Amino acid sequence: MGAVDSAAPRGHEKKKGKKRKPRRIGIRIDMTPFVDITFLLLTFFMLTTTMVQPQTMEINLPPSADVKVEVAESNLMTLRIKEDASIFWNMGIESPKRVEFDNLKALLRERHEQNPKLTVLLKIDRGGKYHMMVDIIDEFNVAGISRFSIAPMLELDLKVLAKVSS
Amino acid sequence: MPKIKKGRVSIRIDMTPFVDIGFLLLTFFMLTTQFKPPEEVVIELPFSHSQYKLPESDVMMITITKDDRIFLGLDAQGARSRVLGEVVKRNWDYYSPDVRKQYGSPEALAKLALSVEVNVKDLPDLLIKARITNPKLRTVVKGDKDANYGITEDVMNILQKTQITRFNLITNLEHN
Numbered sequence: 113m114g115a116v117d118s119a120a121p122r123g124h125e126k127k128k129g130k131k132r133k134p135r136r137i138g139i140r141i142d143m144t145p146f147v148d149i150t151f152l153l154l155t156f157f158m159l160t161t162t163m164v165q166p167q168t169m170e171i172n173l174p175p176s177a178d179v180k181v182e183v184a185e186s187n188l189m190t191l192r193i194k195e196d197a198s199i200f201w202n203m204g205i206e207s208p209k210r211v212e213f214d215n216l217k218a219l220l221r222e223r224h225e226q227n228p229k230l231t232v233l234l235k236i237d238r239g240g241k242y243h244m245m246v247d248i249i250d251e252f253n254v255a256g257i258s259r260f261s262i263a264p265m266l267e268l269d270l271k272v273l274a275k276v277s278s
Numbered sequence: 279m280p281k282i283k284k285g286r287v288s289i290r291i292d293m294t295p296f297v298d299i300g301f302l303l304l305t306f307f308m309l310t311t312q313f314k315p316p317e318e319v320v321i322e323l324p325f326s327h328s329q330y331k332l333p334e335s336d337v338m339m340i341t342i343t344k345d346d347r348i349f350l351g352l353d354a355q356g357a358r359s360r361v362l363g364e365v366v367k368r369n370w371d372y373y374s375p376d377v378r379k380q381y382g383s384p385e386a387l388a389k390l391a392l393s394v395e396v397n398v399k400d401l402p403d404l405l406i407k408a409r410i411t412n413p414k415l416r417t418v419v420k421g422d423k424d425a426n427y428g429i430t431e432d433v434m435n436i437l438q439k440t441q442i443t444r445f446n447l448i449t450n451l452e453h454n
Contacts, residue, residue, distance in 0.1 A: 147297050150304055157307035168418065168446035169328035173438045238428035242342065242421040243324040245430065246449060250326040264431060 169249065174261065189223060189232045191248065192269055195239035199248075200273055208276050213247070220255035232260040235269055318377075318393055319343045324423035325452035332448060336414045338405075341393055342421040346429045350404055351393025357411045359388045365400050398432055405440045417445040 185204040192200045192208060199216060200208035203223075211219055224230050232252060236245055245262070252260050321341060341349035352358040367384040373395065381387040387394060396404060409415055417437065421430055437445055 143297075147293075147300070150297075151300055154300055154304040154307065157304065157311055160313075161307055161311040166323070166332045166448050167326065167328055167451045168330045168332050168448050169326050170330055170444065170446050173434065173443040173445075175438075175441065175443050236427050236431070238426070238431060240427035241423070242425040242427055242430050243423035245427060246324040246326055246421075246423070246447060249447075250328065250449075250452075254327055262431075262434065 169246065169253070171249070183231045184229075187227060187229045187231050189230055191232055191234050192265065192273055193234075193236040193240055193244055193248065194273060195237045197240065197244055198277075200276065208272060210276070216248075217251050217255060220251055220257060224255050224257050230257060230259070232257055234260055234262050235265045236262075237265045237270075318349060318391060318395070319347070321420055321422045322424070323420070323448060323450045326447075326449035327452055328449060329451065330446065332418065332446070333416050336412060336416055337418055338408050338415045339393060339418045339420055340401075340433060342419065342425045342429055342433060344422045344424050346426055348396055348398060348401065348429070348433065349393040350396045350401070350408075351391075352408060352412075352415075353392075354412065355389060357408065359385070361404060361408045361411055362394055362396075363388045365396055365404060366394055369395070369397070398429075398436070401433070401436050402440050405436065405442060409440075409442070417442050418448055419445055420448040 188204055190202050190208070194200070197213075199211050199213060201211055201219065202208040220232075234245070234248060236248075249260070252258075319341065321343065335353060337353045339349075339351045339353075341351065343349070350362065352361060363385065366388040370378070370384045370387075373387075377387070377391075381390060405417075419430075419433065437443070
């Protein structure tokens with residue numbers, strides 16, 4: 113493999129001139145272990161390195177909770193998520209209907225196509241899990257719904273849901 | 279007929295270019311690699327299809343753990359000790375013995391730890407203080423996927439109250 117070669121010793125010079133020129137000695141270093149270690153390091157760095165930057169999802173909240181936003185009833189869809197991750201949806205003041213998470217994407221897309229001004233109000237029970245919110249917001253993003261808002265789940269909502277599921 | 283024995287041809291390959299490229303790659307990986315900073319808690323991220331990248335600097339990270347604890351972290355060390363120093367000193371006795379032993383003093387904890395545990399009721403003041411220190415700060419929420427929604431809602435309410443209406447949630451990329 114790698115080897116350092118210097119000029120080969122020139123024998124005839126020694127005989128002639130009186131001044132003794134320092135003789136070059138041919139050095140041969142075995143570079144194999146060095147290169148071995150290098151490749152070991154290379155593999156180490158290649159395997160440990162992660163090129164990915166974490167992904168993020170952007171959320172915009174309304175500037176203040178006091179600001180009232182008027183939304184036409186026909187444009188408003190309310191999504192309520194119960195503690196056990198069951199999802200209920202309704203338009204305006206209809207009574208909530210249950211939907212499975214797998215069908216949610218199609219539902220959102222269909223509703224959004226029918227009405228591009230659709231605004232979704234997302235209400236998640238406090239006992240729910242964080243990933244439910246992320247999953248649902250992700251579905252909004254995939255469906256192209258940019259107008260959504262997150263609201264707290266109130267007693268009233270729970271009562272409505274209890275009536276539907278019983 | 280006697281078989282003719284083929285003489286072995288000795289092969290000599292010049293390995294120099296190979297080794298050169300090897301070194302080139304080694305230097306590249308050594309320079310680009312960033313070791314994962316030690317984390318105070320293990321966070322399992324939720325998945326999403328979102329593809330925004332996390333900004334590299336001016337990040338204020340609010341971490342929400344599975345067991346409803348909140349950590350606040352700033353990426354700039356100077357700002358971190360200025361913003362968090364006071365709270366850390368006040369809460370010093372509440373931190374676990376492991377943390378106290380690891381860092382030794384409240385000053386060291388505020389300076390060296392990437393994020394420190396804070397109380398929910400301290401959070402609004404800290405957020406405002408952090409924003410005064412560096413108005414360019416981007417707020418990032420890093421929640422565990424099994425964190426309770428209740429605490430997340432509280433944090434979002436605090437963000438809204440402190441006029442941080444735009445923030446990012448850290449997620450892993452979902453493939454499909």
